[in-house]
Amino acid sequence: MNGCNDTPRRGKKLLTTVIVCACLMLAAESAPAQTPAEESPQELAALLAEQSSSLAGELRRIQREIAALRADLDKPGIQEVFGGIGYIFGLFGTAAFVASRRRDPKPKE
């Protein structure tokens, strides 16, 4: 941010402050309307830093949650387990059926 330490550029400083405040209010509506003229840039910077740190914490939490969800998705569920067991018994049942058909005709004839 420019113009923090120069008194002659007061107008520019004020303009910057107003723009930053507007951005802040747009970005986070939780921040109540603060009188822009009375905020010093240092306070604003502190406010920004605080908000960004809280946002970063929130983001980290959400990322962790997503990672946990993905790990859960990777784990096979009960459906896969029973589906696989069903496949196995079905395949072996079919094999046994075919084998019995192949063997059956002899004693009948």
Next chain:
Amino acid sequence: MHISDGVLPISVTVGGYAASAAIAAWSAHRTRSEELPKVAVVTAAFFVASLIQVPFGPTSVHLLIPGLAGALLGASAFLAIGLGLLLQSMLFQFGGLTALGANALMMGVPALLCGVFFQRFKGRTRRRQAIIGGLAGALGTALAALVLALLLATGGEDFFGVAKIALAAHVPVVVIEGLVSAFTIGFLAKVKPALLEPAFVQSEKAAPCLR
């Protein structure tokens, strides 16, 4: 202990498929139709056993029961393990489909060896059968770790380094599998000893060396 896609070189992948297809065909040929229900049950047990996670440090390893399957099924074990691995890789995303042949070799060959070991050394008494079964169960996993190291060594890894890591990571599994196999075989010897007589001893009169 499943090999993922893209770990092994192409030649080993193709060779693994060819070798395991040949052994699976032999295994299917040796499977009698009366044995099919038993093979199915052991296959299902093998398929589900991989879901039993054993926490080990930061990671966790899961149960693989090649030794138990080999001891119970004999020659049919390779078929059972191949099918179980196919379904595991399709449904659980354990190991890649392209590495299926190598995975089947990794689990199936130790299973066959354990089957021979168990049939050769199981005595008449229940106690001895349980002990030999437990040894076979432990041996199966240890051999599988060695085959894994052998397969990875073809991809340029250092054999002894991988073997050491694979064996160290599976020490708890080896112990647990030994106990599980000993318990299972001891129980079966009590309630249904006929299950411990795999077909490849009974049906093949041409294999007297196994007796």
